[in-house]
Amino acid sequence: MIENSRLVWNQGDESEPGRHDQLSLAPEKPALKRPAQFRVILLNDDYTPMDFVVEVLTTFFGMNEEKATQVMLLVHTQGKAVCGVYSRDIAETKAAQVNHYSSECDHPLLCEIERAD
Structure with missing residues (x-):
């Protein structure tokens, strides 16, 4: 347990009788990993108008x-x-939003x- 701890000096509080200065072990903060990154990919189809694709890219991303037209x-x-690289939850949400919106507008855009990393 000592390998994941650090020494902490606790000074006694004079207002509390019986409390003294002491050295104790406090757990170290765990090293945090960056969340996995995911690419949101827009797929081509032969039916969705180009201006609708640009609208989706400006609205959801x-x-x-200019950038939307390039993409x-x-x-x-x-x-x-x-279209972008995000953590899993955000990537899934954006993809679902685009798919739902496209479906509502009667376009097959998907x-x-x-995973990006």
């Missing part, structure tokens, strides 16, 4: 019009493109996620 063209020419 906060891209400006939309990558999706169109390469079949897919990365997003998926894949």
Whole structure:
């Protein structure tokens, strides 16, 4: 237990009788790992209009019009493109939001996620 602890000096409080200065072990804070990162990937289809794809990228990924157009063209020419890299929960939420919105608007546009690291 000592390997994950550090020494702490506790000074006695004069207002509390019987409390004295002492040296004690306090547990060390565990080393924190960064959460796994996931890519949100937009997939091409032959039916979704390009302006709708740009709208999705600006709305759900906060891209400006120019960046959204660049990503939309990558999706169109390469079949897919990365919209962003996030922790798992955020990536899953963004992909689900895009898929739901596209479905509501009667477009087959889909997003998926894949582990980035």
